[in-house]
Amino acid sequence: MSWLLENWFGSKESLEQVREDIHENLHTELYLGVSGIEDPEQSANRLPSKELFVSLHGPWDALEEQEAELLRYIHDELPPVVRDEVGIFPFYTQVTQDGYLVLTYIRNATENSVLLDTLPLTLITPEGEVVASKNFEMMTFGPIGDESSRPCEFLFRWNEFSNLPEKETPLTLGYRKPEKKSGESLFAGGEIEMDEIEYYRQQLAANPVEEGKVDLKALGLKEAENGSIKVVVLFRNGLDKRLEFTEVPIIINDQNGDTVARVSYTLENMKVDPKDYRIIAFQIPATSILKEGVSIEDCTVFIPKATQQKKEPTVFDATKPKGFLQ
Structure with a gap:
């Protein structure tokens, strides 16, 4: 994981320049709708990002302290999260040999630990075209503690794209809210x-x-x-x-x-x-x-x-x- 972090804002001379670069890379946060309210992204009831505990698990817990501090700093610069919601906040994307990599924080602003099952995510062009769709299995990711945040990467492999965009095309992450048939929930x-x-x-x-x-x-x-x-x-x-x-x-x-x-x-x-x-x-x-x-x-x-x-x-x-x- 550290080979990615070496390229993040490393040439900047001050934290203020790093802060500016962070905000230039931020995307729009996606909400899973666990609160049951409609259009949670429009809610004004929010929790400051600094009030969430940043938990580094899995490959992220092997980072050097300087890299871990960078992840915490990036997280603290994120806008407030909607209370009682779970949000996915993309903060960095990169074109790799294997596919299109999206680095995110999954932020749990509820009072309970949350165990996700499957996340249906998409990649969207500036024109609104969906070029990739993928269901990410999250059970092995483990629980996300109450009022905490965990970094998580999502890799869309090139053979999973329905249409390959130009290399320079910026792509944004989307969440496909499960569609329900009458009387039926998503498997x-x-x-x-x-x-x-x-x-x-x-x-x-x-x-x-x-x-x-x-x-x-x-x-x-x-x-x-x-x-x-x-x-x-x-x-x-x-x-x-x-x-x-x-x-x-x-x-x-x-x-x-x-x-x-x-x-x-x-x-x-x-x-x-x-x-x-x-x-x-x-x-x-x-x-x-x-x-x-x-x-x-x-x-x-x-x-x-x-x-x-x-x-x-x-x-x-x-x-x-x-x-x-x-």
């Missing part, structure tokens, strides 16, 4: 293949959301890459109000009742609209699997309990799937 989280999505849609069409019932159910489990296990969980909200699910404990047992895996995921700010549902895939890493040599087809997955904000009544199911597609 989110880990990778769910198209044939699996179609299968689940058919199953849900035959079993619609029940009035007054909140349902958290494991739909299936499947062997995934690197010895991990993928578990698909259905969240259904039959109430007249929006719900926030905060915890998803998952237990997998074999046919003898022995525990194969026991994990718990924190999903604060994961909301389901009234009379609606969401489906999220969770990937249990191989390091969390307690028993080896077990056939997934002989296993049962349970959701023993979960936490819901405002303590609404809950009903939890378990299922014993034999693969995803029957």
